[in-house]
Amino acid sequence: MRVDDSRAVAITGMGAISTFGEGAPALWTALRAGTSGIRPLRHAYADQLRLKIAAQVPESFDPAAHFSGRMLAMLDRTAQFALFAANEAVAQSGLDLARENGVGVVVGTGVGGETTHDEQNRRLYAEQAKRLHPLTIVRIMANAPASLISMAHGLHGPSFVVSSACASTNHAIAQAVMMIRAGIADVMLSGGADACLSFGVLRAWEAMRVLASDDCRPFSRGRRGLVLAEGAGMFVLESLAHARARGADIMGLVAGVGMSADAADIVAPDAAGAASAMRLALVDAGLEPADIDYINAHGTGTPTNDVTETRAIHEVFAEHGRKVAVSSTKSMHGHALGASGALELVAILSAMKEGLVPPTIHLDDPDPACDLNHVANTARAMQVDAALSNAFAFGGLNAVLALRAA
Amino acid sequence: MSGHSIEEIRAEVAAIVARQAKLDVAAVQDDSTLSDLGLASLDAIEVIFDIEEAFDISFPEQGIDFTTGTVRNLVDAVLPVLDGGGDGQQ
Numbered sequence: 484m485r486v487d488d489s490r491a492v493a494i495t496g497m498g499a500i501s502t503f504g505e506g507a508p509a510l511w512t513a514l515r516a517g518t519s520g521i522r523p524l525r526h527a528y529a530d531q532l533r534l535k536i537a538a539q540v541p542e543s544f545d546p547a548a549h550f551s552g553r554m555l556a557m558l559d560r561t562a563q564f565a566l567f568a569a570n571e572a573v574a575q576s577g578l579d580l581a582r583e584n585g586v587g588v589v590v591g592t593g594v595g596g597e598t599t600h601d602e603q604n605r606r607l608y609a610e611q612a613k614r615l616h617p618l619t620i621v622r623i624m625a626n627a628p629a630s631l632i633s634m635a636h637g638l639h640g641p642s643f644v645v646s647s648a649c650a651s652t653n654h655a656i657a658q659a660v661m662m663i664r665a666g667i668a669d670v671m672l673s674g675g676a677d678a679c680l681s682f683g684v685l686r687a688w689e690a691m692r693v694l695a696s697d698d699c700r701p702f703s704r705g706r707r708g709l710v711l712a713e714g715a716g717m718f719v720l721e722s723l724a725h726a727r728a729r730g731a732d733i734m735g736l737v738a739g740v741g742m743s744a745d746a747a748d749i750v751a752p753d754a755a756g757a758a759s760a761m762r763l764a765l766v767d768a769g770l771e772p773a774d775i776d777y778i779n780a781h782g783t784g785t786p787t788n789d790v791t792e793t794r795a796i797h798e799v800f801a802e803h804g805r806k807v808a809v810s811s812t813k814s815m816h817g818h819a820l821g822a823s824g825a826l827e828l829v830a831i832l833s834a835m836k837e838g839l840v841p842p843t844i845h846l847d848d849p850d851p852a853c854d855l856n857h858v859a860n861t862a863r864a865m866q867v868d869a870a871l872s873n874a875f876a877f878g879g880l881n882a883v884l885a886l887r888a889a
Numbered sequence: 890m891s892g893h894s895i896e897e898i899r900a901e902v903a904a905i906v907a908r909q910a911k912l913d914v915a916a917v918q919d920d921s922t923l924s925d926l927g928l929a930s931l932d933a934i935e936v937i938f939d940i941e942e943a944f945d946i947s948f949p950e951q952g953i954d955f956t957t958g959t960v961r962n963l964v965d966a967v968l969p970v971l972d973g974g975g976d977g978q979q
Contacts, residue, residue: 556935614941617934 487769491736491887492660493726495578496719498571498674499829500564501816502538502712506571510826511833513815514841515862520816521698521710528682533689535696537680538712538817540564557621557631559596564715564822565628565676566635573636576719577731578670580636587640587668588632589658590717591651591675593821594684595625595644601681628676632717640668649781650874651675652716652824653882657740659720669725674828676715677821685711691750693785699818700845701782701811702789702853709783712817716825733889735832738869739768745879752788752875757781757795760881761871765799768885770869772800775807775885777840777870779827782811783818792873793853808865810843810858824874828884835867835888893944893971899964905939906960919961936963946970 499506502520503513513520524537546555546563549570558566569588573580580586599622606612621627626644633642641662647654652675659673688694688711695707726733741764745756765772781792789811797804812830819826834840839862846859872884893901899919907914910926917926923933941947944967958966 557931613945614938614947617938618931621931 488723490664490767490769491723491738492663493721493723493731493733493889494718494735494737494832495721495726495731495733496572496574496576497716497734497829497832498568498575499714499716499826500540500544500567501714501819501826502540503816504541505544505567507716507829510816510829514812514830515833515837515839517842517844517861518815519698519844526680526682526685532685534685534694536710538710538819539680540678540713554635556618559622559627560598560678561592561594561596561676562622562628562631564678564713565590565674565717566631568674568676568715568717568825569632569636569672572672572674572717572719578719580638583670585640585668586638586670586672587662588629588638588642588672589655590628590632590644590673591653591655591821591824592625592628592644592646593648593651593677594679596623596627597679597681597684599623601683632672636672638672640671646821647880647882648876648878649818649820649823650876650880650882651821652828653872653874653884654742654880656718656720656737656824656828656884657742657882660737660740663720663722669722671720672717673720674715674717675822675825677819678713679820680711680713695784698845699784699814701780701784701814701843702849702855702857703846704848704850706784706786706789706850708785709813709818712819714816714819714822714826716822716829718828735835735889736887737884738770738887739764739766739885741765741767741883741885743881745881747879749879750877752791753879754791754794754798756879756881757792757873757875758798760883761795761799761873764871764883764885768887770885773803774869775800775803775871776865776867777808777831777834779831779870779872780809780811781873781875782813782843784811784813788875789850790852792875793855796855805854806856808840808858808863809855810841812841814844814846824872824882827872831870831872831886835870835886838866839864840867895964895968898967901943902940902963902967903960905943906936909936909939917960920959922957922959924957940967944971
């Protein structure tokens, strides 16, 4: 592999919260073991929903154990997750953010403060409440996760939220990478968060008829669809020069980003759009298709996505398309929507560090239309020098990250 | 009429302010301002919300400076709203 570090950005910290509980290590430990995090749905309205399974952050997560009462009053569940993950990532990076200038934060979220929105609407419409809680706006606003992370860590640089449904994290990280490359910031926090499993949103997903009722089985024959999840992942990104100058432990490099829009159907994925994003990421990273060892697929487990993504991989990778290792970790952590790319980046960075690719579980009978080199059911020991993270959103918005080992 | 005596209103307002400021109610004096008690703008709107909930009233949108006003001003602000119908509608 040619090594051109001039455009690479270092990742020096990661944090996550997921169905596997608190922390990136808990997520990785489960993924490397091929463990499913999909459980019976816990919900106040569970008896009224057809949906019976989800990958929710466990009840053991106690926000009051992590945030002061004053802070907690401002936090929707989405912001709780984002802030938890950011705190973990910053701690791991070893950075003293008070000594850094112009650090910013870009968070991807598909939905925003949905738990608060739903609860206050219920008060308004069902209970005929005459007034809503005065912090309703600051909890609902989609930018809240970025704002609260900036407040908690004293970050005065460029900070905002980007939203592109299931590609939100990858679009957010792309923004952070471009700002570091442009010299606008030396250090950025970025990642994604979503917690939108309200009664209203779950009903809306039911109406789309893309949810699996049994399990999430990407690339498998007879797969039924996706399984909704919630969570967050946040990362500390630094210019390579900044990271090296302070002797940071570099976990991996974002070597390239590729973004495209299908400009076709609002929900049906388009192989050309997906292929374009992968190609652009490779070009941006200065990598050839044959350099890629592992693709963490978008792999939602819907009948359409997995076939279309397979076609796109073959289109971009040609003969290497049958060799490159592919898995969808959504089979384990579920589809955390705007946070998915973040949970998957934890998987990729950990895979590169340990030389172990996490599997697609429930893949005993692959769909012949998904003819890829699947890492099926159990993790595969192999060196990963370069990887792609695919994210192809509803609305046809695609964002792919190219990662390299440090 | 509201059915609340001024003493009851004063006690309820002081209790709400004390709870928000995480202070003993004895520390809340009639001439304390919310900012004296460490309550900034966001806390003040929560105090107003709690007072509205407690008495089932709605304060007018404008005209009362709750952050720099004293506890006595808050009590005085409740009275006319209660007397003015107290059904919570503006």
